[in-house]
Amino acid sequence: MRRPPGWFILVRRCLLVACDRMLCLCPVCLLAAVPMEPSFTSGDRTVIPDADTDLAPTPDGRIDDRGVRNRRAGDRAVAVPSTSGGSARRVKRTLTTAFSTLLAFQVLLGIVCLLATISVRSQVHNVVRNIAAERQANDEILVDMTNAETGVRGYLISRNQSFLAPYDTGTAALPARFATVEQHLPGDPRLRGRLAAERAEVSAWYRDYARPVIAGATPDPADGKRLFDAFRASQAAVADMLDRHREAKIDELNRTQVGTLALVAGCLVIGLVVGTRTAVVTTRRLVRPLTAVTEAVRSLAHGRLVTRPMPAGPAEVQEVGWSVNVLADQLDRVADERASAAARLQKANDELEAFSYSVSHDLRAPLRAVTGFSHILVEQHADEMSEQARELLNRVERGGQRMGALIDDLLAFAHVGRQELTKTTVHPADIARECLADLSAEQEGRHVETLVEDLPACLADPALLKLVYTNLLSNALKYSRGRDPAHIRIGSHAESGATVYFVSDNGAGFDSRYAHKLFGVFQRLHKSEQFEGTGVGLALAARIIKRHGGQIWADGKIDQGATISFTLPVAAPS
Amino acid sequence: MSVEGLDILLVEDDSNDADLTLYALRDEKVMNSVHVVSDGAEALDFLYCTGSYADRRPAGPPKVILLDLKLPKVDGLEVLKSIKDDPKLRSVPVVMLTSSQEERDVLASYRLGVNSYIVKPVDFKQFEDAIRSAGMYWLFLNRPPVRNSVGSAPRPTSGEAACRAEDASPHGGGL
Ligand SMILES: Nc1ncnc2c1ncn2[C@@H]1O[C@H](COP(=O)(O)OP(=O)(O)OP(=O)(O)O)[C@@H](O)[C@H]1O
Ligand SMILES: [Mg+2]
Numbered sequence: 191m192r193r194p195p196g197w198f199i200l201v202r203r204c205l206l207v208a209c210d211r212m213l214c215l216c217p218v219c220l221l222a223a224v225p226m227e228p229s230f231t232s233g234d235r236t237v238i239p240d241a242d243t244d245l246a247p248t249p250d251g252r253i254d255d256r257g258v259r260n261r262r263a264g265d266r267a268v269a270v271p272s273t274s275g276g277s278a279r280r281v282k283r284t285l286t287t288a289f290s291t292l293l294a295f296q297v298l299l300g301i302v303c304l305l306a307t308i309s310v311r312s313q314v315h316n317v318v319r320n321i322a323a324e325r326q327a328n329d330e331i332l333v334d335m336t337n338a339e340t341g342v343r344g345y346l347i348s349r350n351q352s353f354l355a356p357y358d359t360g361t362a363a364l365p366a367r368f369a370t371v372e373q374h375l376p377g378d379p380r381l382r383g384r385l386a387a388e389r390a391e392v393s394a395w396y397r398d399y400a401r402p403v404i405a406g407a408t409p410d411p412a413d414g415k416r417l418f419d420a421f422r423a424s425q426a427a428v429a430d431m432l433d434r435h436r437e438a439k440i441d442e443l444n445r446t447q448v449g450t451l452a453l454v455a456g457c458l459v460i461g462l463v464v465g466t467r468t469a470v471v472t473t474r475r476l477v478r479p480l481t482a483v484t485e486a487v488r489s490l491a492h493g494r495l496v497t498r499p500m501p502a503g504p505a506e507v508q509e510v511g512w513s514v515n516v517l518a519d520q521l522d523r524v525a526d527e528r529a530s531a532a533a534r535l536q537k538a539n540d541e542l543e544a545f546s547y548s549v550s551h552d553l554r555a556p557l558r559a560v561t562g563f564s565h566i567l568v569e570q571h572a573d574e575m576s577e578q579a580r581e582l583l584n585r586v587e588r589g590g591q592r593m594g595a596l597i598d599d600l601l602a603f604a605h606v607g608r609q610e611l612t613k614t615t616v617h618p619a620d621i622a623r624e625c626l627a628d629l630s631a632e633q634e635g636r637h638v639e640t641l642v643e644d645l646p647a648c649l650a651d652p653a654l655l656k657l658v659y660t661n662l663l664s665n666a667l668k669y670s671r672g673r674d675p676a677h678i679r680i681g682s683h684a685e686s687g688a689t690v691y692f693v694s695d696n697g698a699g700f701d702s703r704y705a706h707k708l709f710g711v712f713q714r715l716h717k718s719e720q721f722e723g724t725g726v727g728l729a730l731a732a733r734i735i736k737r738h739g740g741q742i743w744a745d746g747k748i749d750q751g752a753t754i755s756f757t758l759p760v761a762a763p764s
Numbered sequence: 765m766s767v768e769g770l771d772i773l774l775v776e777d778d779s780n781d782a783d784l785t786l787y788a789l790r791d792e793k794v795m796n797s798v799h800v801v802s803d804g805a806e807a808l809d810f811l812y813c814t815g816s817y818a819d820r821r822p823a824g825p826p827k828v829i830l831l832d833l834k835l836p837k838v839d840g841l842e843v844l845k846s847i848k849d850d851p852k853l854r855s856v857p858v859v860m861l862t863s864s865q866e867e868r869d870v871l872a873s874y875r876l877g878v879n880s881y882i883v884k885p886v887d888f889k890q891f892e893d894a895i896r897s898a899g900m901y902w903l904f905l906n907r908p909p910v911r912n913s914v915g916s917a918p919r920p921t922s923g924e925a926a927c928r929a930e931d932a933s934p935h936g937g938g939l
Contacts, residue, residue, distance in 0.1 A: 551862070551864045554884070554886050558781065558784065558884060558885075558886050558888070561887060562780070562787075562888040562891065563780070563784075565888040565889070566784075590886060591887050593886070594885070598886075
């Protein structure tokens with residue numbers, strides 16, 4: 191029997207072991223290859239941001255705040271990273287798909303190879319086992335024949351029937367032995383020929399030697415020996431052939447295995463090389479430029495407007511980089527413009543302040559001279575003047591007084607626009623009562639019935655809200671001057687979720703067609719001979735309410751009183 | 765009531781306002797003892813008897829100083845500061861007169877220890893009332909304790925005594 195060379199067995203064993211390991215490891219390797227994607231992190235930080243977690247938190251605030259601020263111009267940059275996060279996620283998905291496919295392919299390949307190997311091995315194993323059975327049956331033919339020959343030789347010497355017992359046993363067993371050998375005989379014609387030859391030799395021995403001896407003849411023992419040797423030779427030939435056949439089968443098995451192993455190993459190596467290469471290339475070509483852009487956008491979002499990413503990587507990513515640069519330029523410009531606009535505004539504001547300061551200071555001094563000296567003239571030199579001259583001088587004085595009032599009111603109006611609001615929870619009913627007390631002079635000698643209802647608290651600047659009520663109540667008192675009794679009601683009602691505060695009176699009222707005009711500066715619907723005033727009061731009230739984020743409106747009818755209503759943000763319950 | 769020496773120092777650059785102030789004080793028999801200076805530097809010269817006032821006699825301080833806030837050369841607040849920083853002058857009541865309603869001026873004046881603050885109204889009647897009450901208040905009610913024991917009324921502190929002429933317009937006040 192020919193043994194394969196030692197090196198072949200060694201190599202075969204190594205390959206077998208390696209193959210088994212690899213077949214088990216192959217899914218593991220590929221599983222490890224997919225999480226390789228996070229290893230694009232290139233050491234320091236996660237490169238592919240999860241758009242939901244990485245970009246949502248801002249350095250400075252809550253999400254709600256951000257939602258509001260996002261709508262403002264300054265924070266527009268924040269919107270950019272989410273786009274780039276989206277594209278990163280697409281890249282992630284693509285990579286995941288690619289790697290999963292590769293993994294599935296390799297697993298499939300592994301399974302197919304495993305199954306193929308198993309089936310080939312079991313086939314060959316069967317063949318080898320059958321050959322072994324035949325080999326054994328062939329050997330037993332030799333044993334049986336030896337028994338038969340022993341029996342014949344004993345009978346020939348003793349002519350005693352009892353010596354034929356081994357002969358009978360052997361002869362009886364022979365057909366079954368041949369059947370066994372023939373049963374699984376591989377379809378090799380040469381082997382069949384050899385077996386036929388063996389059978390022929392057996393028959394020849396029986397025909398030409400054993401049976402004649404048993405029949406009583408005494409043939410030449412040399413003939414018997416010759417015939418038996420011929421049988422023995424052909425039996426050995428069959429045995430040898432079977433051995434060789436077995437050997438060939440084992441070789442075939444080994445060859446198949448080596449081929450399979452080489453295939454699997456090759457595929458694995460190729461898979462690993464391709465996977466690693468893809469990972470490296472992806473990292474270098476796609477993820478790294480994307481990271482750079484993401485970093486730049488983040489830096490821009492944090493207000494470092496000088497940041498400009500260096501466009502790199504594939505065309506799409508470069509395009510993102512260029513777009514970010516354009517965006518950053520624009521942001522920069524907008525920020526510059528805003529800064530200079532703010533500076534201009536600040537300057538204008540400062541100038542306005544200086545202007546109103548000097549108006550309040552310098553315009554009043556000459557006016558005081560006009561009113562003062564005309565007053566002194568009338569007082570000190572009345573008897574030197576005609577009645578008409580006195581009247582004219584009185585007019586001069588009144589004109590000066592009126593101009594003084596206008597200046598004061600205008601200044602107050604301008605001031606309300608500039609003043610900082612300090613909002614607190616205030617109780618309008620208390621404020622209204624205070625105002626009524628302050629305006630008691632206007633109520634003297636009149637019959638005025640005031641009704642201050644319970645009013646819900648609100649969030650407002652107390653001093654400014656007092657100014658609102660002072661103006662509304664002074665109007666209500668002024669324009670109800672002719673009534674007896676005058677009714678003034680300070681109340682509130684709920685309207686579509688908001689609280690409406692109102693001041694109503696039963697005074698002179700106004701033509702409702704001009705209701706919207708009341709809130710303009712110097713807009714008056716009554717003559718100053720009838721009702722004095724500058725026409726700034728309601729404009730001032732409207733300005734205050736609007737600065738609080740509320741609304742104000744007027745309802746009225748001529749001679750049927752007026753109602754001024756306004757809304758204010760409701761105080762948070764505390 | 766006879767008043768020795770100088771009663772009132774009026775520091776006012778606007779001659780109209782100075783005349784109107786003097787007119788407002790006309791009935792109070794102090795006309796002869798009101799001295800008018802027209803800028804802050806002159807006021808300081810007067811108070812410290814320096815410059816053109818080097819030989820002013822009697823050299824004592826006035827009983828009341830009516831000080832305009834906006835003055836050429838040395839501004840009213842600076843004059844006020846040097847008065848209130850000087851231990852000899854500190855007890856002299858200073859009434860700030862101004863056309864300005866600016867809150868920062870009011871605050872600055874009170875911080876520097878002004879005794880009273882009057883926003884000069886355009887209306888002469890109100891102006892007259894404000895000047896007269898302030899001048900008379902500090903001149904007669906708030907006499908130094910050494911001088912006389914007749915007016916034993918408690919000395920009002922500067923805060924309470926602030927007889928600031930409030931504007932009559934309902935929406936003018938305080939802004
Ligand atoms: N309660 C009211 N009844 C009738 N008319 C009113 C009432 N309140 C305001 N008006 C009308 O609206 C106009 C504007 O009011 P506003 O308070 O702004 O000015 P004014 O009262 O005339 O002057 P002032 O600036 O001194 O308040 C008034 O001239 C008057 O015609
Ligand atoms: Mg009014």
